Amino acid sequence: MCQMEKELQAELVSPETVGPGTSEDVPECAQAGSATDTMRLQIASCSRNEQFARVVVAVFASRLDPTVTEIDDLKTAVSEAVTNAVIHGYGGEEGTIYIEASICGRELTVTVRDEGVGIPDIPKAMEPMFTTDRTGERSGMGFAFMEAFMDQVEVRSEVGHGTAVTMKKRMGG
Amino acid sequence: MGEVSFLYEAKGQVLVIHLPKEFDHHNSRDLRYETDLLLSENYVRRMVFDFSRTVFMDSTGIGILLNRYKQMQRSGGTAAIYGANAQIRRVLAVGGVAKLMPQYASKEAALMG
Numbered sequence: 001m002c003q004m005e006k007e008l009q010a011e012l013v014s015p016e017t018v019g020p021g022t023s024e025d026v027p028e029c030a031q032a033g034s035a036t037d038t039m040r041l042q043i044a045s046c047s048r049n050e051q052f053a054r055v056v057v058a059v060f061a062s063r064l065d066p067t068v069t070e071i072d073d074l075k076t077a078v079s080e081a082v083t084n085a086v087i088h089g090y091g092g093e094e095g096t097i098y099i100e101a102s103i104c105g106r107e108l109t110v111t112v113r114d115e116g117v118g119i120p121d122i123p124k125a126m127e128p129m130f131t132t133d134r135t136g137e138r139s140g141m142g143f144a145f146m147e148a149f150m151d152q153v154e155v156r157s158e159v160g161h162g163t164a165v166t167m168k169k170r171m172g173g
Numbered sequence: 174m175g176e177v178s179f180l181y182e183a184k185g186q187v188l189v190i191h192l193p194k195e196f197d198h199h200n201s202r203d204l205r206y207e208t209d210l211l212l213s214e215n216y217v218r219r220m221v222f223d224f225s226r227t228v229f230m231d232s233t234g235i236g237i238l239l240n241r242y243k244q245m246q247r248s249g250g251t252a253a254i255y256g257a258n259a260q261i262r263r264v265l266a267v268g269g270v271a272k273l274m275p276q277y278a279s280k281e282a283a284l285m286g
Binding site: 047048050051054068069072075076079080083086087135136137138139140141142144145148149 | 195197198199202205229231232233235236237239240259260263264267268
């Protein structure tokens with residue numbers, strides 16, 4: 001059974017809070033006059049956390065002053081990635097999903113990572129309508145949705161070690 | 174977060190499915206089983222999906238809608254949608270459901286077809 005509260009961790013890291021020289025793992029942002037803000041979230045791999053994950057990323061992105069449509073798009077894409085991690089990455093078993101979001105200029109980058117089974121053939125997995133699900137209830141459109149609702153989607157995966165999906169979207173005009 | 178239950182409403186040969194606020198993987202786990210049961214026990218000619226309370230849907234919803242659509246098609250029935258907001262309409266379009274299932278503004282219109 002999923003224990004949401006127990007396994008939930010979130011932190012907000014910005015250059016101001018960590019101070020100069022200590023931000024070794026905060027993503028760099030070359031944008032002039034723009035500090036990188038980073039949010040990290042760890043959730044237990046269970047379906048009830050999908051909504052929480054997409055809402056947290058949406059709240060973090062709100063500092064870009066996005067349109068309602070941009071926020072909806074982001075929530076949909078994050079939901080797809082987290083659902084994939086729950087269903088396919090961990091196959092419904094226990095696990096932790098790591099979400100990191102950062103802002104550089106007007107661009108949001110969000111990475112959803114699992115330490116699950118991994119994807120043997122990424123191009124195949126990303127084909128619209130392709131699914132390994134046998135219940136017949138999954139549309140196979142998860143990656144297609146991420147690509148439709150975000151500007152850029154990148155998938156890294158290693159069989160037996162896990163999958164990381166990184167998505168970028170320019171928001172707020 | 175606890176809101177999972179669907180509400181089903183049978184009106185003659187029409188089955189109305191009132192979808193949850195967040196129509197995602199978590200909140201739709203029982204929908205397949207429940208609708209299969211309803212379809213086996215009732216003569217349903219038309220399936221109507223009520224999105225009027227729904228604020229979010231992802232591709233999980235698309236998978237479910239497409240399957241129910243195919244089910245209805247096989248038995249010579251029809252399927253329709255009403256009450257979809259802008260986010261839902263966008264997802265329906267991207268997911269290819271918009272061109273398969275007619276959308277209506279009101280329940281009455283959707284029931285009539």
